Amino acid sequence: MTALHRLVGEDAVGQLVRRDGAMAVLGSEGGTVRLDWVDEPARLLADPAALASVETIARRLWDRGVRRVIWSGMGGSVLTVHVLTGLGIGAGDAGRIAVYPLDSTDPAAVDALSDRLGPQRSLRDTHLVAVSMGITSEEPISHVDWYLGLLATEGLVPAEHVTVLTVPGSYLEAHATAHALSTGPVHLGDRSGFPGRMSAPGTLVFLLPVALHTAGDPPGTLHAVLDRAWRDHDLAGARSRPAEHPFVRLAAELSDASVDGCCRLLLSTPDRALLTWIEQVLEQSLGKGGKGVAVFAAAEGPLSDGMLRVRVSATTTDEPGAIVADGLADPDPVRRLAALATHFLGWQLCAAMYGYLHGICVVDEPAVEVYKAHTRRLRELPDPFTALDATAWPDRVLRPGNAAADAVATLLAATVGLSYLDVTVNGEPGPATWERLERRVRTIGDLLRVPVKLRRAPAAYHVSEQSEMDGPGPVVSIRTACIRTAAVRRGTYADRFLPAQAVATWQAMNERGRPCYLLFLDDHDDLDPFLGELANQLAAAKENS
Secondary structure (H helix, E strand, C coil): CCHHHHHHHCCHHHHHHHCCHHHHHHCEECCEECCHHHCHHHHHHCCHHHHHHHHHHHHHHHHCCCCEEEEECCHHHCHHHHHHHHCCCCECCCCCCEEEEECCCCHHHHHHHHHHHCCCCCCCCEEEEEECCCCCCCHHHHHHHHHHHHHHHHCCCHHHCEEEEECCCCHHHHHHHHCCCEEEECCCCCCCCCCHHHCCCCCHHHHHHHHHHCCCCCCCHHHHHHHHHHHHHCHHHHHHCHHHCHHHHHHHHHHHHCECCEEEEEEECCCHHHHHHHHHHHHHHHCECCEEEEEEECCCCCCCCCEEEEEEECCCCCCCCEEECCCCCCCCHHHHHHHHHHHHHHHHHHHHHHHHHHCCCCCCCCCHHHHHHHHHHHHCCCCHHHHHHHCCCHHHEECCCHHHHHHHHHHHHHCCCCCEEEEEEECCCCHHHHHHHHHHHHHHHHHHCCCEEEEEECHHHHCCHHHHHHCCCCEEEEEEEECCCCCCCCCCCCCCHHHHHHHHHHHHHHHCCCCEEEEEECCHHHHHHHHHHHHHHHHHHHHHC
8 A cells, every 4th residue: 555545545634633543642742642733723713813912912012113023942933934034024124023033052143143233233122032832942041141131231121122932831931930021822822732843833933923024014914824824725625635635645755755764855945944944844753763754955866765856836837746835936925924834734744644654753852852951961061072071982073184084984984874964063154164065065975975964053953853863864973063162242142052062962963873973173164174075085985996
């Protein structure tokens, strides 16, 4: 029986909607079913007052003179904002509120945000929204502390310039309470069944940025967007005619292309932020027990076993392997937002159906809690890097140079059936450096004949780390850490979070039996020559084989 026949014959979509059968088990965490995201738009459309309340929040900020919002979060709490700004929503058009996402613990990222805000400009028209949809996410706390320091310098009242959106019992909620900050639920209503990656479009992670963008317009945009998206998503049609729904079919195609539950998806999208959003939904939901879907920016070349190539198109097309997100390029903002919301819902349905086919729980993230615990411990040290002195893997702590490149090349050559190579940069290289690194990793991928991931951390740890640690393999990871970081130019920001995360994730990967190198650099620019030498080593090995 093909995957599609299974989904149809076993009424997998019906199980998802009813929250019963195997799908209820695969949608539960700690004995609690977490599937509210499946049909939340329909519930909100039946409660116009809830949507109106979000527009009221945005209107009040607008009326108070707020014209800039810093959106602090990680993973599903902020990725939607990146996609929205890529579509021009919240990008700061004239007469609109500008939204600035912040999802890094690198002091350089904080400086970059300060530069965009204007280092000499007052924060009187600026508001920080800090978001956490998980209990243990702590990065937004560091952003709040930095921003509170800036407010104190200007003599501004924190309660008037900070809003915290989170879930009950979160570390962020406790921190907000201790500082008497305005705190509210990220969900509308008494809801708890939302993993962060399933937060759009049914929570404030999507609804509030949209409302901020339209704060000066007549009310009703949120209802219009969700109404159109829910009709276009057509969950009822997916339930009655699953074989005709594009995202049910896509889940089946991914499954049919997979080997032992593992698939590598080569994906192209109109916007890089959208690819990252999809990457999170699939990798954090499905990367468990050696199974899952690993997502890569599409590259030319032949497909091998366990690979599928898909293109997201913003216009209608009959191209094989294309998923149509008709409307993403529409000049009308309601149709553009509705197309995006429809697309979000579709990929979430796809993840659920793939999980059903391979017995994968789609709502938990067990592996990432390990590195978070390591990070909390390491942040208490004066220098988190000193934890490497007693490491169990001294040969996986490297400095740039030929010997280091040779060590990695030797391991890569000895790894049988390598699924992909990961290169993770802890920190924020400049755009020119990033472009050079992208060219380097493409060359290395061609030499190895496998996909290569180039990731920015710590954001990437909330996008694909679950899959890196427990999903499709074998995988080899190279992670970088800069020895020194400069203090922020405006205010005070703790500089131990990022090195603690670098060491913690390196440790957690190796504990899982996934070879991971930590490469120490003086500067991000030092990574380019290292990767060049690694490419030379691999090319020489290829010629001699």
